[in-house]
Amino acid sequence: MDVSFSYFIQQVCSNPALAITTLLTLGVIFVNGWTDAPNAIATCVTTRCLRIRPAVIMAAVLNFFGVFIMTQLNASVASTISNMVDFGGDTNAALIALCAALFSIVVYSVGASLLGIPTSESHSLIAGLSGAAIAIQDGIGGINMGEWVKVLYGLAASLLLGFGIGWIVCKLVTLICAGLDRRRANVFFTYAQIVGAAAMSFMHGAQDGQKFIGVLFLGMAFCSGQTGVAGVIIPVWLMILCSTIMGVGTSVGGERIIKSVGQDMVRLEKYQGFSADLSSALCLLVMTVLGIPVSTTHTKTSAIMGVGAVRRLSAINFGVVRDMMLTWVFTFPGCGIISYVMAKLFMLVF
Template sequence: MGYDLAAFATAFVSDPVLAVIVVLTLGATIVNGATDAPNAIATVVGTKAMRPGPAIAMAAVCNFVGLAGITMVSSAVALTIFKMVDFGGNNHAALVALAAAMVAIIMWGVVAWYFGIPTSQSHSLIAGITGAAIALQGGLAGVNGAEWMKVLYGLVVSTFLGFGTGWLFTRLIRVFCWRAQRSRANAFFKWAQIISGAGVAVLHGAQDGQKFLSLCMLGIMIAMSGTVDGNVTFPFWLILLVSAVMSLGTALGGKKIIKSVGMNMVKMEQYQGFAACLSACFCIGLATFTGMPVSTTHTKTTAIMGVGAEKSIRNVKWGLAGRMVLTWVLTFPGCGLLAFVFTHLFLMWF
């Protein structure tokens, strides 16, 4: 069955359940743009390489370019999310469960944004659809263990590789540039940091945007054809729509997260900000092209911690880092439980 824009528009108008699914998914995408995307350019603002306004505008544009451009080359992350759970053969119940997952994801993300906590919308998304699938199937039968393992691999990459490469890149820069004139070095690393920050924003668009693109396509496929094809091809109009919505979210929000991550966690110089962005680019890029869903927030934060630890372990505000880790630890059971409860409630009501 074709999923061209005209066919989708007809189905969207005639099927209220599909309309709710799409609106909720795009709403979750906006929340992601407001909460996760600013982390890409947090250090650029924290080191005063760019002012918050222009930095957020750059991130919004790069989010759009990253999702629209990289997805045309590789949709590995989207396919991982697409295959992670099975909502079963009842199309109506599957759509209700997907709607419940989206409500849980949005609620969790809005609360985190309100308190300025850089929680992971990626982890919320994974927890939400998993909790909904468990509720619908009455157990773990609806969870694809092989795809879920990629989430665990992603946690390792974002935590240990993020911290390690942040530390390593900072050390290498100090070793190779120790004779450089400070003013010239700062001028160079200011622009290098802006470019690498843009790179992180591009990869965030591809990594996180593909997750919401996948869920939107899952809802469309269930509603329009009643079957889920693992060899899905994402229509270009949908890629552009999700890209634009994520960019809108980035443009509308983000200053609280920028302050928490880029300015409160560790005080950095220009070269350190560049090292953090370079580390995030490496880790997120590796995960994106190998199909591992990772948290941009998680990766960038651990990279910043690695950068601070290279000079002195006391340079890192571990109390704030501990709050973030606690939030990450709570996200999987918390958001998953919300989705589980909402799924049962929605099935009773609808």
């Protein structure tokens, strides 16, 4: 399989299906940077450690490096996404189904983000790919349950680890700083939280960037007549392309989502914001190294809940938590059904 940039450009210009797949994939990456990146810097902004614009610029740069560096060091998350479904032996039909999956992700993610509710593009991606695979295979035979199990592990781990590590880190910080002067401690945590937000932005790019690199890589394989990408090394130019688009998307920002995550759910002080950022970044690092795709939104919000629980459970606004959970619960059937319908329609039309 030729993965050179010149060959890719040649195929995009000569194959409309690959051109559409590429545009949709880059569109999803852009939307992901736009809607998910605010979660990484929400606590840093709402505790007034950074203004929104500098925070967004920092997140854009760190998202870029997160995608680029971690994909070179460990691309197991991208491999998991690429091998999660089987679109069958007809690579032309598979490419059309992949287009439908990506289209459904854009529709679902944009619709949810307009309501100001954090979305999980990770789960939208998984649901979209699964719905399209079911449509093209006329059954669940196209689902690789071995890889899907990793998704279930990630769903549980991001919730439990995010909450647990958030609680532990915040509790330790509280005990360590109990005798310190509050004013000096706040000065320290102002800078510490900026570092934590930077780490969270880096790991957001590392996790979510790999997922969409895997999708675009799969589209390239279909265009080349191959049904999979096993054993093929992801080219550097693809990492740079996807990381750049995510960085641009991040620069758009998302003030409403920052407010939902950083203010409405739990009122945080600087040391709590640092604890939430550090714990969620650590959780994402572990999941990325293990090759388990997780939702950065799940992880960050769970960490914030854990931090809030150190003070008291009533510090958490469970109304906002409930709305977020309902959004996540609807993602799999909602995006999956849209993808299934669109895949059937695309295959009928094209």
